[in-house]
Amino acid sequence: MAGVYIHVPFCKTRCAYCSFYSTTSEELKDGYVEALCREMAGRQRQAVATVYLGGGTPSQLGVNRLQRILSAVRAHFAVAADAEITVEVNPDDVTAELAEGLAEAGVNRVSMGVQSFVDEELLTVGRRHTAEEACRAVGLLHGEGFSNLSIDLMYGLPGQTLESFARSIDEALNLPVAHVSSYALSVEPGTLLHSRLRQGTFRETGEREMLEMYNLLRKRLKEAHFEHYEISNFALNGYASRHNSSYWDGTSYLGLGPGAHGYDGQRTRRANLPDLKAYIAAADDVPHQLEVLGDDELYDEIVFTRLRTTRGLRLAEVPADRRDYLLRMAAPHVAAGRLSLTDDVLRLTPAALFISDGVMADLMAE
Ligand code: SF4
Numbered sequence: 001m002a003g004v005y006i007h008v009p010f011c012k013t014r015c016a017y018c019s020f021y022s023t024t025s026e027e028l029k030d031g032y033v034e035a036l037c038r039e040m041a042g043r044q045r046q047a048v049a050t051v052y053l054g055g056g057t058p059s060q061l062g063v064n065r066l067q068r069i070l071s072a073v074r075a076h077f078a079v080a081a082d083a084e085i086t087v088e089v090n091p092d093d094v095t096a097e098l099a100e101g102l103a104e105a106g107v108n109r110v111s112m113g114v115q116s117f118v119d120e121e122l123l124t125v126g127r128r129h130t131a132e133e134a135c136r137a138v139g140l141l142h143g144e145g146f147s148n149l150s151i152d153l154m155y156g157l158p159g160q161t162l163e164s165f166a167r168s169i170d171e172a173l174n175l176p177v178a179h180v181s182s183y184a185l186s187v188e189p190g191t192l193l194h195s196r197l198r199q200g201t202f203r204e205t206g207e208r209e210m211l212e213m214y215n216l217l218r219k220r221l222k223e224a225h226f227e228h229y230e231i232s233n234f235a236l237n238g239y240a241s242r243h244n245s246s247y248w249d250g251t252s253y254l255g256l257g258p259g260a261h262g263y264d265g266q267r268t269r270r271a272n273l274p275d276l277k278a279y280i281a282a283a284d285d286v287p288h289q290l291e292v293l294g295d296d297e298l299y300d301e302i303v304f305t306r307l308r309t310t311r312g313l314r315l316a317e318v319p320a321d322r323r324d325y326l327l328r329m330a331a332p333h334v335a336a337g338r339l340s341l342t343d344d345v346l347r348l349t350p351a352a353l354f355i356s357d358g359v360m361a362d363l364m365a366e
Contacts, residue, residue: 003048009056010061016126039286084108099140109149118164184214299365338359339359
């Protein structure tokens with residue numbers, strides 16, 4: 001069964017580090033929902049196991065629009081009775097009304113962009129909420145019956161130290177959350193943080209300190225019985241994200257909304273163009289691009305996605321004519337303890353998780 005990803009391209013304000021496609025315009029929200037329902041109607045009906053509303057900030061749409069979108073998803077696709085339905089929220093949008101509305105709409109997983117529990121750090125990167133608001137939001141959702149709650153934490157934020165990151169991890173673990181995603185700050189061109197970097201008013205955290213933060217994260221979450229199931233994702237038993245896991249195991253997923261990406265599970269990737277006005281104006285098929293993966297790209301894709309998880313890369317998943325090449329490229333890393341090869345499954349070792357990009361780059365097609 002497929003997954004459905006819906007990109008909601010609205011944010012109240014833009015965060016200093018963000019390069020995702022979104023707008024702060026208010027007036028296009030209804031037009032967007034209309035166009036989204038139209039796009040769904042034009043897609044082939046299929047069985048769906050996971051639905052994920054991400055962004056942008058889905059919670060900026062408000063209860064009624066979110067309920068309308070989820071009704072349309074159920075009307076157009078055969079959504080499994082036990083489907084995982086996730087909505088991303090920002091803490092300052094969470095009210096009792098929103099929590100209740102999400103539950104009524106059948107949402108059973110909420111992912112919250114907290115990023116830090118230190119107010120000064122949140123302020124520096126333009127997040128709108130405080131640590132207290134994040135705790136209150138988790139409490140409201142949990143009180144509404146949401147047990148599958150995920151929060152995002154970032155490391156490498158301006159002004160963040162190992163000690164302040166430890167406080168954020170501990171705060172997260174004091175809350176009733178079952179899943180934590182944690183990403184290193186990456187300074188992307190076009191962001192406010194990138195300008196600050198060029199102006200010299202912001203200095204990136206050094207690699208050694210980043211590694212210390214990542215190791216601390218892994219240690220604290222392990223002590224709290226979270227399984228480290230993907231490079232940046234940790235979950236209590238039974239709470240790994242089914243939707244995100246489908247990105248890493250090659251399951252097909254539809255991408256709906258401007259800027260959304262989809263994959264047919266074989267060789268075709270589809271990207272809706274990140275242009276909200278053109279998306280709303282499109283009468284028929286929305287503006288998009290298709291990419292058909294060649295043999296090299298398909299091999300790279302399999303290696304890059306499967307190795308991200310602790311499940312690892314089964315050699316049987318690799319096209320037969322590429323296995324010798326893969327094993328030859330992997331051999332130095334196996335010898336150095338950065339990869340393990342057991343029962344024909346290749347995995348990153350814990351020591352290599354932080355430098356996974358470099359290891360995987362060495363395995364890519366020539
Ligand atoms: S980080 Fe999230 S809330 Fe901030 S601008 Fe990006 S999508 Fe919007």
